[in-house]
Amino acid sequence: MDIILQIIVSGLLIGFVYSLIAIGLTLIYGVMDIVNFAHGAFLMLGMFTAYWLNQLFNFDPLLSLPISIIAIYLLGWLSYKFVVNKVLNAPPVAQIFVTFGLMVFLENLALFLWSPDFRIIKDTFVSGDFNIGEIMFNIPKLIAALGSVLITGAIFWFMSKTRTGRALKATAINRDAAKLMGINTDKMFALAWGIGGGAVGAAGALLTNFYYIFPTVGATFNLLAFVTVALGGFGSIQGALVAGLLIGIIENLAGVFIGPAFKYAVVFAIFILVIVIRPNGLMGGK
Amino acid sequence: MRRKWLMILLVIVLSFSTALMGCSSTEKAKSGDEGKTTEEVKVIKIGVIYPLTGGMASAGQDQKVGVEMAAKIVNGSYDLDIPLAKTEGLPNFGGAKVELVFADTQGDPKIGLGEAERLIEEEGVVALIGSYASSNTAATSQAAERLGVPFFNAESTQHGLTERGFQWFFRSIPHDFGFTQNLFRFYDELEEKKGIKVQKIGSAYENTQFGQGSNEAQKHFVKESNREMVVDIAYTANSTDVTSEVIKIKEAKPDVLMMASYVNDAILFQQTLKQQNYMPAAIIGMEAGHVDKDYVGVLGKDATHILTSATWSSKLIESKPIVAKVNEMYKQEYGKALAGYVPHAITGGLVLMDAINRAGSTDPEAIKQALLETDYPGDSLIMPWQGVKFDPETHQNIYGSNLLLQIDEEGEYEVVWPFDVATKELVWPAPSWGER
Known part of the structure; x- marks a missing residue:
C-alpha cells in the first residue's frame, strides 16, 4: 500500500512540472493556432538563466525565478514580434518551420556558447526530503509542484478575471469576432507568447533545483509537453494541468507495475485511447 | 482543428525521431595548424563521425577532440615514442597530411547511416572512425561495410558489433x-x-x-x-x-x-x-x-x-611516461586533462593513421590488410593495454583489458x-x- 502511495506522490510531483511546461504551449496554441516548437528551447534558456545567475551572482534558483520569468517572457514576446508575426497568414507548414527553425537556432546557439556539458546548481536553498509515515517527499520537487500550482492559478485568474485576460480568451475563441469588438489581436498574440514564455521560464528555474542543465534538455521534455497538451485538450489550461498530473502518475505506476521499459508505451497508449474516445482531449472545448 | 492538431503531432513525432536538432551540423576542419604552406600538398581524408549534437553531444565532442589530437600528433613533429609522431605527416605518402572530415550522427542511427554514406561517397574519405554509442556505430559501420571502406571503432562495447562477420570493421576497446x-x-x-x-x-x-x-x-x-x-x-x-x-x-x-x-x-x-x-x-x-x-x-x-x-584510468598519467607526455600536450591544446574516452579516441586515431601509412596507398583493400597486420606496441599506447592486434576473424583487439x-x-x-x-x-x- 505504501509503495502505491509513494508512486502516486512521486508521480504527482513530477506531473505538476509537466503541467507547467505544457501550459505555455497550450496557451499559445489556444490563442493563435500555432505550435511553438521552440518551447523546449525556451525551457532550456529558463534553466540557463537560473544557472548563470547562480554562477555569476550566487543567486539561488528561487531568487532567479522572477528574473527567469521576465527574461523568457521577453524572449517569447520578441519571438512573436520579430519572427512569428511575419508568418501569421502563411500556410501552416511555414508556421511549423519558423518555430522549428527558432528551436534549432536557439539550441545550437546554446551549444556554441556553453558547450554540450551537463551542469547543475549546487547547494540550493531547497534540498533534501521529509517523510510523512513511510511516504517520502522530495523538497525541491515539492517546491516545483507548489510553484507550478501558483503560476497556473495566476494565469487562470488572469484569464478569467481581468479585462486583458478576457480579451485574450475572446481572441482564442474567435479571432475575427474579437477584432470586430475592438480587441487589438496583434497585442493579444504577443501577450500569449509572452505569458507562454514566462510560464516555461518559471518551469525552467524550478527544474534547476533538481535537474541538470544542458543545451538539448528541451528535447527531453518537449515530446511529453506536446502529449500533455493534446491529452488535456487543445488550448485548455485546466486540461494541461490535469493531463500533466495524469502523465506523471501513469508513468510511475506503469514503471513499477508493468515494467520501466513500458512506461512511455503505456502513457502513449492511454493518450491514443483518449484521442479516439474524446478527439478534443479531456477538456478540449473547441 | 483536430486534423490539424494530429498533423502537427505527426510532424513532431517524425521530426523528433529523425532530427533531434533539425540540421545536420557538419563541419570541415583542417587538422594541424600549418594552413596552406606549400603549393599542392596531397591530403589523406579520414571521416570522423560522432554524436556532436543531441543528448550524447558531450561525449561525442570529446571523441572528436581525441581524434583531432591524434591527427595533430601525426601531422606535426613531436618527440614522442609513438609511431608517426617524430615525422611530419605520413612518410609513406611523401609527408601528406591527414585531413579530418567531421559528421554528426545527432545520436540517431538513421542519421548516422546517411552521414557515413555521404562521407564516403561525396567527401571521398579513405576510412571512417566513430561513433561512440553502440547503436550509432552499428549503423555507421553498416555504410562502411556496404561501400567497402575500413571503419575503426575505439569506444563501443556491445559484443555483437564484432560478431556480424563484417570485413571492414575493426575495434580496439574490449567488448562487454x-x-x-x-x-x-x-x-x-x-x-x-x-x-x-x-x-x-x-x-x-x-x-x-x-x-x-x-x-x-x-x-x-x-x-x-x-x-x-x-x-x-x-x-x-x-x-x-x-x-x-x-x-x-x-x-x-x-x-x-x-x-x-x-x-x-x-x-x-x-x-x-x-x-x-x-x-x-x-x-x-x-x-x-x-x-x-x-x-x-x-x-x-x-x-x-x-x-x-x-579501460583507462587517470592514474596512468602518474605511472606511464607516455601518457604523461600526451596529457601535457593535450592540456596545452585544450586546457583540460585527459579524461573519459578521449584517450580511446586518440588511440583509435593513431592506430588507424599508422595502418594507413603502412598501407602506403589509399586503396581500401591495402588499408584493411595493413589493419589486419597491426601489431601496435603497448609501450607506445596511452592505454593500460599490452598492445593492439586484431583477431583475423572478428577484427576485435585481442590485447584489450x-x-x-x-x-x-x-x-x-x-x-x-x-x-x-x-x-x-x-x-x-x-x-x-x-x-x-
Whole structure:
C-alpha cells in the first residue's frame, strides 16, 4: 500500500512540472493556432538563466525565478514580434518551420556558447526530503509542484478575471469576432507568447533545483509537453494541468507495475485511447 | 482543428525521431595548424563521425577532440615514442597530411547511416572512425561495410558489433562480454580474499544496443556462476524521471547494481537513489556514462564510492611516461586533462593513421590488410593495454583489458581491482546516504 502511495506522490510531483511546461504551449496554441516548437528551447534558456545567475551572482534558483520569468517572457514576446508575426497568414507548414527553425537556432546557439556539458546548481536553498509515515517527499520537487500550482492559478485568474485576460480568451475563441469588438489581436498574440514564455521560464528555474542543465534538455521534455497538451485538450489550461498530473502518475505506476521499459508505451497508449474516445482531449472545448 | 492538431503531432513525432536538432551540423576542419604552406600538398581524408549534437553531444565532442589530437600528433613533429609522431605527416605518402572530415550522427542511427554514406561517397574519405554509442556505430559501420571502406571503432562495447562477420570493421576497446566476465571474476575474488559474498545481482541498462549487450552478458555470467538476477530494468536513456525504476530496485534489494548508462541517465539515477534514500552495497557502472567528466562534475560528493569498470584510468598519467607526455600536450591544446574516452579516441586515431601509412596507398583493400597486420606496441599506447592486434576473424583487439575503479571522496577515480595494481583500498559496502 505504501509503495502505491509513494508512486502516486512521486508521480504527482513530477506531473505538476509537466503541467507547467505544457501550459505555455497550450496557451499559445489556444490563442493563435500555432505550435511553438521552440518551447523546449525556451525551457532550456529558463534553466540557463537560473544557472548563470547562480554562477555569476550566487543567486539561488528561487531568487532567479522572477528574473527567469521576465527574461523568457521577453524572449517569447520578441519571438512573436520579430519572427512569428511575419508568418501569421502563411500556410501552416511555414508556421511549423519558423518555430522549428527558432528551436534549432536557439539550441545550437546554446551549444556554441556553453558547450554540450551537463551542469547543475549546487547547494540550493531547497534540498533534501521529509517523510510523512513511510511516504517520502522530495523538497525541491515539492517546491516545483507548489510553484507550478501558483503560476497556473495566476494565469487562470488572469484569464478569467481581468479585462486583458478576457480579451485574450475572446481572441482564442474567435479571432475575427474579437477584432470586430475592438480587441487589438496583434497585442493579444504577443501577450500569449509572452505569458507562454514566462510560464516555461518559471518551469525552467524550478527544474534547476533538481535537474541538470544542458543545451538539448528541451528535447527531453518537449515530446511529453506536446502529449500533455493534446491529452488535456487543445488550448485548455485546466486540461494541461490535469493531463500533466495524469502523465506523471501513469508513468510511475506503469514503471513499477508493468515494467520501466513500458512506461512511455503505456502513457502513449492511454493518450491514443483518449484521442479516439474524446478527439478534443479531456477538456478540449473547441 | 483536430486534423490539424494530429498533423502537427505527426510532424513532431517524425521530426523528433529523425532530427533531434533539425540540421545536420557538419563541419570541415583542417587538422594541424600549418594552413596552406606549400603549393599542392596531397591530403589523406579520414571521416570522423560522432554524436556532436543531441543528448550524447558531450561525449561525442570529446571523441572528436581525441581524434583531432591524434591527427595533430601525426601531422606535426613531436618527440614522442609513438609511431608517426617524430615525422611530419605520413612518410609513406611523401609527408601528406591527414585531413579530418567531421559528421554528426545527432545520436540517431538513421542519421548516422546517411552521414557515413555521404562521407564516403561525396567527401571521398579513405576510412571512417566513430561513433561512440553502440547503436550509432552499428549503423555507421553498416555504410562502411556496404561501400567497402575500413571503419575503426575505439569506444563501443556491445559484443555483437564484432560478431556480424563484417570485413571492414575493426575495434580496439574490449567488448562487454570481456568486461562482464572480468567483473564476475572480481566477485569471486571478493569472496575468496575478503569474505564478501555477492549473490543477488541487479541490472539497470539503457535500452539500446550498448545496454542490451551488457545485460545479455550479465545474464550469461549470472547463470554460469549460479548467482541470481533479482531485478532487471531496461530504461530510456533520455528519461525525464526514473523514480519508478529506482523504487523497483529498492524493493528487490540487490547486493550489487550493475548499470550500463550514458551520462545523463547515470546522473539521474544517482540523484533519484539519493531522493529515495537508497544505496545498494555497490553500484558498478559499465564505463560509458560513469566515467564521463560530467558525472563527478555534476554529482560532486553524491558520486563517492561508485564503482565503474574502465579501460583507462587517470592514474596512468602518474605511472606511464607516455601518457604523461600526451596529457601535457593535450592540456596545452585544450586546457583540460585527459579524461573519459578521449584517450580511446586518440588511440583509435593513431592506430588507424599508422595502418594507413603502412598501407602506403589509399586503396581500401591495402588499408584493411595493413589493419589486419597491426601489431601496435603497448609501450607506445596511452592505454593500460599490452598492445593492439586484431583477431583475423572478428577484427576485435585481442590485447584489450579493463580495470575496476572507485570514486573517492575527492572525486578521483582510483584503481581498486585487480587487487595487485590497486591505488586505493576498496570501500565495500558503500555507506548509506545517512552515513555520508
